Amino acid sequence: MTPDAIPHLPRGVRLHYDRVRQDWVLLAPERAVRLDPIGHAILSRVDGVQSFGALTADLAATFNAPLDDVARDSAEFLAGLAERRFLEVR
Amino acid sequence: MANPPIAMLAELTHRCPLSCPYCSNPVELTARDTELSTAEWVSVFQQAADLGVLQLHLSGGEPASRRDLEELVKAARDAGLYTNLITSGIGLTEKRLAALDAAGLDHIQLSLQGTDAEMADRIGGYKGGFARKMQVAQWIAAIGFPLTLNFVMHRGNMHQLPRAIDMAQEMGARRIEVATVQFHGWAMLNRGALMPDRAQAREASRIVAEARAALKGRLVIDYVPADYHADYPKTCMGGWATTGLNVAPDGLVLPCHAAQTIKTLTFDTVRTRPLAEIWHEGAAFNAFRGTDWMQEPCRSCERKTIDFGGCRCQAMAIAGDPAATDPVCVKSPHHARMRALAEDFAGQSDADLTWRVMEKTSE
Numbered sequence: 001m002t003p004d005a006i007p008h009l010p011r012g013v014r015l016h017y018d019r020v021r022q023d024w025v026l027l028a029p030e031r032a033v034r035l036d037p038i039g040h041a042i043l044s045r046v047d048g049v050q051s052f053g054a055l056t057a058d059l060a061a062t063f064n065a066p067l068d069d070v071a072r073d074s075a076e077f078l079a080g081l082a083e084r085r086f087l088e089v090r
Numbered sequence: 091m092a093n094p095p096i097a098m099l100a101e102l103t104h105r106c107p108l109s110c111p112y113c114s115n116p117v118e119l120t121a122r123d124t125e126l127s128t129a130e131w132v133s134v135f136q137q138a139a140d141l142g143v144l145q146l147h148l149s150g151g152e153p154a155s156r157r158d159l160e161e162l163v164k165a166a167r168d169a170g171l172y173t174n175l176i177t178s179g180i181g182l183t184e185k186r187l188a189a190l191d192a193a194g195l196d197h198i199q200l201s202l203q204g205t206d207a208e209m210a211d212r213i214g215g216y217k218g219g220f221a222r223k224m225q226v227a228q229w230i231a232a233i234g235f236p237l238t239l240n241f242v243m244h245r246g247n248m249h250q251l252p253r254a255i256d257m258a259q260e261m262g263a264r265r266i267e268v269a270t271v272q273f274h275g276w277a278m279l280n281r282g283a284l285m286p287d288r289a290q291a292r293e294a295s296r297i298v299a300e301a302r303a304a305l306k307g308r309l310v311i312d313y314v315p316a317d318y319h320a321d322y323p324k325t326c327m328g329g330w331a332t333t334g335l336n337v338a339p340d341g342l343v344l345p346c347h348a349a350q351t352i353k354t355l356t357f358d359t360v361r362t363r364p365l366a367e368i369w370h371e372g373a374a375f376n377a378f379r380g381t382d383w384m385q386e387p388c389r390s391c392e393r394k395t396i397d398f399g400g401c402r403c404q405a406m407a408i409a410g411d412p413a414a415t416d417p418v419c420v421k422s423p424h425h426a427r428m429r430a431l432a433e434d435f436a437g438q439s440d441a442d443l444t445w446r447v448m449e450k451t452s453e
Binding site for chain 1: 094096140141142144145147170172174196197199234235236238264265306307308309310
């Protein structure tokens with residue numbers, strides 16, 4: 001994923017707080033993907049406006065982590081979702 | 091205490107304009123006058139969300155046969171549930187789809203009985219059904235609902251699989267479910283006409299594997315292979331009473347849609363017992379939960395927490411014991427007979443179809 005790519009959740013895919021299990025899930029057609037805190041941190045920044053570069057810079061600053069690592073892990077995570085049609089990129 | 095369920099299948103009604111010979115509804119269908127009311131369903135949705143259900147599948151019969159479908163979708167969304175409509179498309183109009191959109195419907199799963207009118211209308215037993223479905227698919231795309239095409243496959247239409255995969259792409263579907271008929275309910279009456287042979291089942295698996303590779307990232311393919319020809323059973327329901335539950339039109343709560351074929355089980359209804367209590371304490375749910383109920387060869391099998399012994403209803407139907415190993419399994423003493431049955435049914439080239447019918451008096 002290039003820094004200027006803008007990822008977004010397509011219609012029918014949304015973040016949801018699971019109040020019974022007290023954690024975040026990504027709800028998609030006939031699927032519910034449980035998110036760890038990192039997955040949630042990434043997806044809560046996927047708003048269809050911020051670029052991949054901006055959101056990874058924000059993550060790196062927020063979690064005080066090396067940008068290269070953050071970008072690599074985020075790209076891998078988002079690519080996995082895109083392959084399942086849970087994420088689109090403009 | 092058991093983990094809460096993730097998914098609930100709400101069979102809003104058994105009424106349906108189609109009469110598919112593999113319908114998963116029980117052979118004894120529930121009459122309209124015993125269906126849960128709007129208010130009762132709304133309460134069930136709220137209880138389901140409180141229990142931990144995330145995914146709600148609105149099914150039937152044909153859910154569009156319920157005039158209050160739009161209201162039910164809205165109530166389910168208000169309860170916090172992800173709403174999936176499982177439909178043949180018949181009974182949906184452009185206006186109703188717009189209302190479902192406004193109500194917050196998340197996703198549509200559209201069934202496909204065949205890839206042309208001749209096949210689809212014959213299997214569905216409804217003339218003009220295919221043309222109507224194609225129109226509905228266009229309206230769905232125009233609104234932008236995420237779509238899954240559900241191609242129900244059997245010996246008579248397996249050769250149409252490549253075209254079904256093309257159609258899913260043409261319709262703009264993100265997913266296609268390629269589901270070989272599972273033999274429960276009405277399909278049990280039609281094994282001779284519907285059972286694929288081994289070569290066909292293998293060919294379908296090959297086509298799916300190839301399409302998955304070619305369409306990676308564009309079309310997701312979920313595949314339910316021909317169970318009778320397998321060596322290990324399916325992980326039915328993800329394990330009995332672990333993941334999902336069904337609510338029948340009259341409010342009976344079932345661990346799976348075929349559970350009523352196990353006559354030794356007793357079921358509770360949401361009309362007299364809270365849903366959470368039924369899930370955690372109901373006799374039918376606890377009957378095969380976990381692994382304590384297992385017999386040999388399941389009990390000492392390394393796969394027992396992978397497939398949970400397979401399908402209880404199939405164990406009942408073929409082995410005559412719902413606690414037996416699913417006879418699909420190579421370790422089952424009934425496996426050879428299962429294989430012979432599959433071959434026998436697959437070879438019945440002149441078998442007639444029995445279409446689903448609802449008693450006229452119950453309409």
